[in-house]
Amino acid sequence: MGACNEMNRILDKKRLSETVYSMRVEAPLIARERKAGQFIILQLCEDFGERIPLTVADADPAEGSITIIFQAVGKTTRKLAGMDVGDKIAALVGPLGTPTHIENFGTVVCVGGGIGVAPLHPIAQAMKAAGNTVIIIMGARNKELLILEDEMRAIADELIICTDDGSVGRKCLVTEPLKELCEQNPKPDLAVAIGPPVMMKFCAATTRPYAVPTQVSLNTIMVDGTGMCGGCRVTVGNETKFVCVDGPEFDGHLVDFDNMMNRLNSYKKQETTDHQCKVGTKAGEPA
Amino acid sequence: MTYIPAETLAAEAKKTWAEVSAKKEPLKPKDRMAIPAQEMPSQDPAIRRSNMEEVALGYSAEEARLEALRCLQCTTAPCIAGCPVSINIPGFIQAIADGDNKKAIDILKESSLLPAVCGRVCPQETQCQAPCTVGKALKSVDKAVSIGRLERYVADWERENGLMEIPAIKPNTGKKVGIIGTGPAGLTVAADIRREGHDVTLFEAFHKPGGVMVYGIPEFRLPKAIVQKEIDTLTAMGCELKTNFVIGRTRKISDLLGEDGFDALFIGTGAGLPRFMNIEGENLVGVYSANEYLTRSNLMRAYDKERAATPVFDSERVAVLGGGNVAMDAARTAVRLGAKEVYLIYRRTEVEMPARVEEVAHAKEEGVIFHFLQNPKRILSDERGWVRGIECLRYELGEPDASGRRRPVEIKGSEFEIELDTVIVAIGNDSNPLIRQTTPGLETNKWGNIIVDENGKSSIERIYAGGDIVLGAATVILAMGEGRKAAAAMNKMLANS
Numbered sequence: 001m002g003a004c005n006e007m008n009r010i011l012d013k014k015r016l017s018e019t020v021y022s023m024r025v026e027a028p029l030i031a032r033e034r035k036a037g038q039f040i041i042l043q044l045c046e047d048f049g050e051r052i053p054l055t056v057a058d059a060d061p062a063e064g065s066i067t068i069i070f071q072a073v074g075k076t077t078r079k080l081a082g083m084d085v086g087d088k089i090a091a092l093v094g095p096l097g098t099p100t101h102i103e104n105f106g107t108v109v110c111v112g113g114g115i116g117v118a119p120l121h122p123i124a125q126a127m128k129a130a131g132n133t134v135i136i137i138m139g140a141r142n143k144e145l146l147i148l149e150d151e152m153r154a155i156a157d158e159l160i161i162c163t164d165d166g167s168v169g170r171k172c173l174v175t176e177p178l179k180e181l182c183e184q185n186p187k188p189d190l191a192v193a194i195g196p197p198v199m200m201k202f203c204a205a206t207t208r209p210y211a212v213p214t215q216v217s218l219n220t221i222m223v224d225g226t227g228m229c230g231g232c233r234v235t236v237g238n239e240t241k242f243v244c245v246d247g248p249e250f251d252g253h254l255v256d257f258d259n260m261m262n263r264l265n266s267y268k269k270q271e272t273t274d275h276q277c278k279v280g281t282k283a284g285e286p287a
Numbered sequence: 288m289t290y291i292p293a294e295t296l297a298a299e300a301k302k303t304w305a306e307v308s309a310k311k312e313p314l315k316p317k318d319r320m321a322i323p324a325q326e327m328p329s330q331d332p333a334i335r336r337s338n339m340e341e342v343a344l345g346y347s348a349e350e351a352r353l354e355a356l357r358c359l360q361c362t363t364a365p366c367i368a369g370c371p372v373s374i375n376i377p378g379f380i381q382a383i384a385d386g387d388n389k390k391a392i393d394i395l396k397e398s399s400l401l402p403a404v405c406g407r408v409c410p411q412e413t414q415c416q417a418p419c420t421v422g423k424a425l426k427s428v429d430k431a432v433s434i435g436r437l438e439r440y441v442a443d444w445e446r447e448n449g450l451m452e453i454p455a456i457k458p459n460t461g462k463k464v465g466i467i468g469t470g471p472a473g474l475t476v477a478a479d480i481r482r483e484g485h486d487v488t489l490f491e492a493f494h495k496p497g498g499v500m501v502y503g504i505p506e507f508r509l510p511k512a513i514v515q516k517e518i519d520t521l522t523a524m525g526c527e528l529k530t531n532f533v534i535g536r537t538r539k540i541s542d543l544l545g546e547d548g549f550d551a552l553f554i555g556t557g558a559g560l561p562r563f564m565n566i567e568g569e570n571l572v573g574v575y576s577a578n579e580y581l582t583r584s585n586l587m588r589a590y591d592k593e594r595a596a597t598p599v600f601d602s603e604r605v606a607v608l609g610g611g612n613v614a615m616d617a618a619r620t621a622v623r624l625g626a627k628e629v630y631l632i633y634r635r636t637e638v639e640m641p642a643r644v645e646e647v648a649h650a651k652e653e654g655v656i657f658h659f660l661q662n663p664k665r666i667l668s669d670e671r672g673w674v675r676g677i678e679c680l681r682y683e684l685g686e687p688d689a690s691g692r693r694r695p696v697e698i699k700g701s702e703f704e705i706e707l708d709t710v711i712v713a714i715g716n717d718s719n720p721l722i723r724q725t726t727p728g729l730e731t732n733k734w735g736n737i738i739v740d741e742n743g744k745s746s747i748e749r750i751y752a753g754g755d756i757v758l759g760a761a762t763v764i765l766a767m768g769e770g771r772k773a774a775a776a777m778n779k780m781l782a783n784s
Contacts, residue, residue, distance in 0.1 A: 029537050046494045048588055050596035075596050091494045093531045223587065223597070226492050226533055227719050228502075228559040229579035235570050240563060245720060259570055262672040266572050270598035 008089040011065055016147040019072045020115055021081050022057065028064030030056070030094045036122040037100030037217065037249055040068070041225040043091040044079055052076050053222045053244075055119035056095065057148070066092075069118035069147065096225045097248045100215070104131040106189035109181055109212075111137045111174050111203050113195025117148050119217055120194045124155045127192070133157045135181065135188065139174035139195070143167035174199065175206045182210035190215065193252060197261045204252030214252035218243045221266060234260045290652060293328030297347045300325060304349035307356065316359050320421065324430050325354040327645070332652040336622055339506045339590055342649055343407070343436075351440040355384035357421055358432045365418035366434060371768040374398040376415060376434055383437055389450070391441040399438075400475050401767060403446060403513045404500060406439025408612075409764045410643050429644070446516055453523045457484035462781045465490060465549040467534045467722070470498020471763040472555030472754030474517055475770035476777070477526050480553075483778045487526040488549075492533045495586060498557055499755075500763070502586040503578070505616050507623070508646070535721035540729070544749060550784070551749045551777050554737060555770065558716035558755035564608070568666030569712070573600060573674030577609070577617040577713035584620050599624060602709035606630045606677055608663060609713030610640035615647060617711045618655045629655050630705060634662040634682050634695045660684070660695060664702060666710055676706045716760050734759060743773025751777055 012024040030040060034056050043049045052074070058067040072081035083089070100123050108127045112120035117138055128134045136156040140146040141164045153159050160177045161169025170177065174195070181188055191214040193203035200216040207214045220232040225244045232243035237254035241247060307314075307322065328344040329335075335342055346354065358380045366376040375394050382391035395402045409415075415434045416422060422431025445451055462485040466473045469491040481487045495501050497514040522528060534540065534556075543549045561576030563569050580599070583589040587597035605621040607614050610633035621629045631650065633640060636659045640647060651657070660682040669675040681701035684693040718735035730738045730746035736759055737752040739745050745752050753769030755761055 033537065043494055045596075048591070048594045048596060050587065051494075091531045093492070093494075093533060094536060096533065096536055223579060223582050224493065224559075226536075226559070226721060228492075228561075229582050230561040230563070230576040231579045233563075233570055240565075240570060242560075256570075259672060262572050263570065266600070267598040269601070 008092050010083060010085050010087050010089065013083075013085055016069065017145045019081075020069065020145070020147055021072060022067060022069045022118075022147075023080075024060075024065050024067050025089060025092065026064060027066045027092050028061075030092060031059040031061045031064050031066050034059045034066060034095035035099035036102065036126040037119070038095035038097045039119070039219075039225075039248060040066070040092055040094035041096060041222065042068070042076070042080070042089060042093075044076055044089065046090050049090065050076055051091075051093075051223055051225065053096070053219060053225060055217075055219070057118040057121050059122075069115060071115050093225060096244060098246070100126065100192075100249055102126045102130050107133040107135065107186070109135045109137065109178065109188045109191045111139075111178055111191060111193040111195070111199075112152070113139045113174055113193075113199040114141075114145065115147065116193075116195030116199070116217075117152065120192065121148055121151055121155075123192055123194075123217075124152065128155045136160070137162065137174050137177050138169075139163070139199070141165065173202075175202050178203060178206050182207055182212050188212055191252075192217075197257055197264065200252060200255075201257035201261075204255070204257075208253050215249050216252035216255060217248045218250060218255070218260065219248065220260065221264060234263070290329075290332055291326060292331065293344050296326050296328045297350065300347060300349040300353055304353055307353065314356060319357055319359055320424060322353055322357050324357065325350045325433065325436075327433070327436055329649070332649075332654075335507065336653050337625075339623060341510050342507050343645070345443055346436055346440045351383055351437060352386065354433050354437055355380045358384070359420055361420045363420070365420065366415040366432075369415040369418050370398075371414065371764045372398045372771065374415075374438075379441065380432065380434070380437055383441060388441050388444045392445045392450075395438060395441060399764075399767065400478050400771075401471060401517060401763070402438050403442035404471070404509060404517070405764050405767070406435050406437075406442055407509050407513075408504060408643075408762070409435050410612075410641075410762060411435035412644050414764070446513070451516065451520060453520060454478065454482055456482055456524060459486070460484045460781065462486065462550045462784075463488070463548055464777065464781070465543050465547075465552045466555065467552060468492075468498060468555040468557055468754070468756075469496035469518070469528070470500065470555060470557050470754060470766065472557075472766040472770040473498065473553065474521065475767045476553045476555065476751075476753070476774040477521050478524070479771060479774035480777060481521070481524045481526050483781070485550075485778075485781060487521075489521070489526055489528045490532045490534050491528065491530045493586065494530050496528055496530060498555075502582045503613065503616070505581065505585055505620055507619065508616065533721065535725040540722060540726040540750065550781060551751065553743075553770075553773060553777065554722060554745070554750065554752040554756055555754040555766070556719055556722060556756045558760040559719040560717040560735075561712065562715045562717055563712055564663065564714060566663060566665050568668055568674070571666055571668050571672055571674050573602075573708055574666060574710045574712065575600075577607070577613045577711050578716065580617050580711050581613070581620060584624065590620075590624060600709050602626045604628045604630075604705075604707045605709040605711065606632055606663075606705060606707050607711045607713055608632050609715070610635065610642060611713065611715070612642045612646055614711075614713035615642045615650050615655075617713050619646075619650050619653055621709070621711070622653050622655060626709070630658055630707075631655050632658045632661050632663060632677075632679060634660065635692060636660060636684065639692045662695070662697070663710075667704065674708055674710055676704050677710060678702055678704050716755070718756055718759070739773075741772075742776035743769060744776060749780070
């Protein structure tokens with residue numbers, strides 16, 4: 001029935017890397033309301049399909065469209081990758097989650113790993129628009145897996161690219177330039193890190209000694225996305241929080257990442273197709 | 288309670304009915320009391336443990352008429368006072384006894400819009416059946432006239448014979464009403480308001496309408512097809528349904544009342560924010576809220592492992608924490624999903640358990656192991672951060688508390704462990720914050736429930752609310768009762784504006 005109200009038609013589809021796709025989808029109501037930091041829930045079949053949270057990389061309220069970027073690694077994302085322009089997505093729900101708190105902090109370092117660059121994009125955009133100096137660190141395993149480079153370059157006052165193999169930019173993990181920035185005087189006023197959990201964990205560990213406030217955006221397992229099930233819950237500063245309504249952004253210095261990563265693996269046994277989820281996860285080792 | 292096959296019950300009823308109906312004299316109260324209370328026929332527990340089909344099968348015609356004849360038609364009719372929507376209970380029961388099911392359903396529908404649902408899920412033993420004269424006379428509420436089963440019987444008779452009618456709708460008024468949430472409260476309000484000729488749009492956050500009747504209450508207790516039939520009736524009446532639409536996010540209350548041109552709104556979003564116990568280990572892998580567990584199995588159909596994309600744990604040893612209907616639903620779902628041992632841990636005794644008696648009996652028949660007067664102290668982790676067990680404390684009953692129930696008091700040093708791989712927390716829900724947070728001026732109490740007046744009107748003009756978002760976690764019938772009250776007030780308000 002959502003389809004009666006919003007057509008959810010795919011307007012454009014791009015392959016950004018081997019497994020990463022970008023789609024522009026007709027969703028006028030979500031496009032109108034969505035703010036940086038929010039996400040949607042997508043479902044491809046209302047009878048037996050699963051509901052998965054996806055980040056919104058961009059929105060065009062005038063056209064009534066949103067851009068979603070996803071990695072084809074699970075049942076639903078693979079099926080989604082197989083859909084074409086003109087096809088309709090059964091259900092898109094949103095925008096969900098609490099928007100990012102945007103203000104002029106001064107200097108904001110935005111760190112994006114792998115597909116995490118997608119949700120980081122609107123946040124970097126909004127931070128820039130609010131008058132911040134925006135330094136962007138983008139990391140990927142290699143050149144082919146780097147996404148949204150041009151879009152991020154257009155926003156950044158300074159752009160630092162890191163790859164695991166050195167095929168583009170510096171051959172290092174994102175935590176290395178992040179540490180260097182924290183050591184500068186003045187140090188950044190805020191860090192925003194979005195990427196694989198292990199990357200966010202080590203970004204938070206990197207900024208902690210320098211007391212640079214660090215926001216992370218969590219992408220956990222969800223069912224409804226409106227606070228009803230609690231499947232997305234995480235431990236933040238010894239309190240239980242729901243990513244879907246309290247988040248998705250939290251103080252990275254307070255998040256229990258190990259518990260969160262455990263919970264993300266809850267259904268590993270049942271999900272035989274999940275073995276490809278590797279982009280950027282190597283950013284895990286401390287620099 | 289030993290299981291008696293449905294066929295045996297039906298054959299006995301046939302025989303008894305032949306005897307009773309052969310009597311020339313009108314039945315005296317003594318004769319009525321002598322008719323055996325009719326058991327609800329049900330699926331064999333050994334078989335139903337591994338299927339999702341409805342457990343209670345419903346009365347045969349003879350069983351229904353015999354049960355109806357047990358009603359003394361007493362002039363005081365204490366049952367009516369026990370019903371939250373004041374159904375004319377002796378009236379519809381007399382019609383069944385007379386074999387006039389059409390008349391029975393018409394009487395039911397004067398007061399209840401969802402008889403097929405309420406007949407199945409109402410806690411009759413604490414409502415209409417509690418004060419029943421027959422039960423009192425026979426000194427057991429279990430022996431009261433089975434009003435709920437009779438309600439279900441006529442509602443099923445109507446549906447199965449294709450006799451459900453689309454209610455008459457008054458000429459269009461041009462007024463537009465938005466209903467937020469499609470659970471029992473929302474569906475009730477939609478029907479009552481649409482009948483007056485107003486345009487009705489229902490908003491549902493999930494991809495399927497029905498609220499708790501679809502995501503929460505399992506198929507084996509309330510078949511989805513029954514709920515769908517109610518939704519079909521509403522759409523046939525001309526109500527518009529928007530699923531995947533989250534009020535507070537997709538549109539705000541102020542947008543609906545402003546730009547979108549709604550003349551009035553009803554908020555019936557339920558109690559959708561699971562409560563946890565705040566004990567150690569609650570975020571370990573393998574700990575679910577009952578909401579999540581049931582939603583995965585029911586709405587997302589995880590039980591159909593071949594077809595459903597949504598997974599659920601392959602649990603072997605499960606503990607459900609809580610003693611309400613949701614706890615029973617979760618425990619019985621775990622049994623059906625293949626768990627070898629399912630424990631239900633409740634800190635009081637069976638008497639204090641808020642679940643329907645029939646659900647408790649069914650859970651026992653299906654092999655759920657009840658642990659009374661115990662309460663978890665912490666959930667134990669293995670080396671990977673997954674549930675390996677639970678540490679519980681034993682309790683004894685002390686003095687009555689504010690609810691009138693004897694307060695459980697912990698026995699010091701009584702800790703013991705149960706080995707488990709899954710824990711399901713079913714201790715209730717708080718209210719969902721989405722609408723509250725995005726609607727300035729909407730007054731709520733300290734639990735986040737919307738504050739309304741005696742007509743269901745909130746602190747904001749043209750906004751009404753009812754069901755669990757007002758009551759806290761309650762029942763389908765109370766949600767429906769609240770809905771009817773609010774709908775009447777809304778119709779009056781719209782007529783005068």
